[in-house]
Amino acid sequence: MTAGLQARLNRIGTDGRFLIVPMDHGITLGAVKGLKDIESTISAVTAGGADAVLTQKGIAPRVHPNKNGAGYIVHLNASTSIGPDSNDKRQTGTVEDAIRAGADAVSFHINVGSKFEREQLEALGKLTSTASSYGIPTLAMAYARGPDIDEHDAESLGHAVRLAEEVGADIVKTAYSGDPESFKHVIESTQLPVVIAGGSRSSDRETIEMARGALDAGGAGVSMGRSIFQHDNPESITAAVSAIIHENEDVETAMEHFR
Template identity: 45%
Template sequence: MIGKEIRIERIINRNTNRAVIVPMDHGFSMGQIDGLLDMTKVISDVSDGGANAIVLHKGLVKRGHRKHGRDIGLFIHLSGSTSLNPDPNDKVQVCTVEEAIALGADAVSIHINLGSPNESKMLEIGANVARDCTRWGMPLLTMIYPRGKGIDSFSPQSVGHAVRVAEELGADMIKTNYPGDPEAFRKIVKACSVPVFIAGGEKTGDLESLKIIRDAVSVGGAGVCVGRNAFQREDTRGFVRALCQVVHDNIDPEKALGKKR
């Protein structure tokens, strides 16, 4: 497992055992969205802000490779679907672990929606990817959510079930919904043997976002995978800098926002 250990060290801060990860795979599903039009600039902004890693689809890696400034960890996302599909929750595999290795990835990620009509296919993909990751020593981030008819996507029971499924499939890191209650999240994290990150979710105010993230890491969360709540900010670099202070330095959110510049 030494390959996984070496690569995870490029992503998770060894002093805090936490990470700030900025997914930028949204263009695949949503098209040319605000914040991801100039990929070179936004990647520089989040890197200079101190983020530990970004998530890209394979075709954009060449736009994310920086020949200057601070280095940043790279996840290549292996799952895809579009908002034009009648069921956008139907994720299929669009890249392989071997392709990700050739592109220089430090880790890969997949997406699973529990409770969707195609759950069984996504679980099968997840199992196969986990097998390949073990073979090649590649860390796997499983982005897993309870999503389906009649399912409360934020209930502690649903979130805890999702986390357990990802762990049992072989995930090295897990991204899921924050249930909204720190004590409920504490129980979920405590029952899991691998780092659990919360999703950034829909865009909210700077302070509100940082307070949620502070609550999550204060009870054992490994950090955050925040996309639109980072790259759609007016000052992406400053917000990511404040976010990293909250996650890695336990700085109060209001103080972090005051120091973000």
């Protein structure tokens, strides 16, 4: 690992743990709650302890003045919820675009098992090579999604995270299998830091329990979007999740951040 790559990984995490808040959903879902005034949301989650925020490149001017010194990741592919197939993620930018946007890292989504897997696999492989040449970390969002695939099956998730390592990613994000016992297989399938997705908006306790379970299985943190940026108090939910990730608190203690 080069010094530059390590320095940039340190900007998007803390001591090998990661609390990332992705807010690239404006392409997928539109300007939903939490994204219209994205400046206030970014300020709140970073004040609450987020290590990094993630957006598409065009939002960069709205990110930098409000991120309170946190790291910044630019996401480089997307699809929409109203298009013919949301699994068909198409490239929206380059590593060079991300560098110009002031990114500390790039990310790319791949749906392992979908009919678009081949194209996404090829694109991710090329992206990691380019990013590595610049010393830019790649976060691979590797999901198990396709016909007859259980998106939370530990075996399938293990395959997805191993794929990310095989093609040169530096961090991998995937779905949570539902409990620490099954998620251990996912963690053991790769030597990369594994962070879990939050999925659709959950209750506060569910969000915190997911973070705790992922860490108990050996995970490196979370990359949670809607569960955090659509919260009525984004700063409080971020602080509660940060207490799990960075202070190793239990669920009940973390819940005190809402009181």
